[in-house]
Amino acid sequence: xxVTLGINSTFLITWYPExxxxxxxxxxxxxxxxxxxxxCGSFGFYYSLxxxxxxxxxxxxxxxxxxASFLTSKRFNIVQVGSAxxxxxxxxxxxxxxxxxSFLDYxxxxxxxxxxxxxxGFLGPHDWRGLIFxxxxxxxxxxxxxxxxxxxxxxxxxxxxxxxxxxxxxxxSISFTVIPGVKYNFNLGLLxxxxxxxIGICGALMDFxxxxxxxxxxxYPAIYMIYLQAVLALVGDVLIWRLIPDILSCIGSFLIxxxxxxxxxxxxxxxxxEDLAGVEMRFQNRLP
Numbered sequence: 001x002x003v004t005l006g007i008n009s010t011f012l013i014t015w016y017p018e019x020x021x022x023x024x025x026x027x028x029x030x031x032x033x034x035x036x037x038x039x040c041g042s043f044g045f046y047y048s049l050x051x052x053x054x055x056x057x058x059x060x061x062x063x064x065x066x067x068a069s070f071l072t073s074k075r076f077n078i079v080q081v082g083s084a085x086x087x088x089x090x091x092x093x094x095x096x097x098x099x100x101x102s103f104l105d106y107x108x109x110x111x112x113x114x115x116x117x118x119x120x121g122f123l124g125p126h127d128w129r130g131l132i133f134x135x136x137x138x139x140x141x142x143x144x145x146x147x148x149x150x151x152x153x154x155x156x157x158x159x160x161x162x163x164x165x166x167x168x169x170x171x172x173s174i175s176f177t178v179i180p181g182v183k184y185n186f187n188l189g190l191l192x193x194x195x196x197x198x199i200g201i202c203g204a205l206m207d208f209x210x211x212x213x214x215x216x217x218x219x220y221p222a223i224y225m226i227y228l229q230a231v232l233a234l235v236g237d238v239l240i241w242r243l244i245p246d247i248l249s250c251i252g253s254f255l256i257x258x259x260x261x262x263x264x265x266x267x268x269x270x271x272x273x274e275d276l277a278g279v280e281m282r283f284q285n286r287l288p
Contacts, residue, residue, distance in 0.1 A: 003200025037143025044137025051130030064141025093252030
């Protein structure tokens with residue numbers, strides 16, 4: 001966050017000084033909501049990783065774009081709802097969370113009744129903690145994905161991202177001071193510092209591009225593009241780690257790409273219908 005704040009502030013001071021220090025005052029409340037959502041999203045996701053595997057935490061975290069799309073879309077049709085289901089199902093096939101696999105593979109023949117199935121429990125105490133933290137992250141993600149389109153172009157994406165960076169830095173600093181056992185560790189090697197710097201630069205680019213995209217494209221297809229990270233993660237595994245994905249992961253990637261295509265085509269058809277309706281309305285207004 002310190003790297004992100006430094007890069008953003010440098011660009012704002014150089015090219016957009018009118019956006020300093022906190023952006024347009026007309027959207028100050030939405031900017032605070034974006035910062036709050038980003039803090040809750042990061043806190044919930046990373047704390048859930050202490051109790052849940054990465055696949056499960058990632059799958060639950062991607063509920064946020066789905067919920068935000070329902071909140072930001074003015075109207076939904078059956079195609080959009082079906083695409084949303086395909087998105088989440090595709091992510092599930094890629095991540096293959098343990099709770100979903102356990103649910104599907106649960107042997108009902110060895111149980112006396114449905115009640116005994118649930119009394120055995122699918123989630124342990126640590127899983128419930130992870131689930132609660134993950135849901136906090138989902139709520140934070142929903143706040144983020146709904147506030148950025150509302151802000152739109154009234155605040156520069158760098159200023160919007162700065163609010164999240166400042167909020168995260170303050171929250172982290174207070175947590176290091178208050179929470180016992182949590183301390184700063186500056187005793188790192190050159191490679192570790194280089195990796196941290198690389199993470200900071202990539203994080204700054206990711207936050208800026210996501211904010212700029214959602215601010216310009218203020219509709220649900222832009223939010224659904226976030227699901228592509230699951231596909232890109234598979235590509236990264238192949239190119240960097242030489243890990244060949246299994247058939248379920250390939251099917252999940254294919255479903256996400258298909259759902260993105262369907263969503264975009266449905267958006268274009270809706271825009272064409274609105275343009276045609278506008279032309280017909282103007283033509284009727286000209287008639288005597």
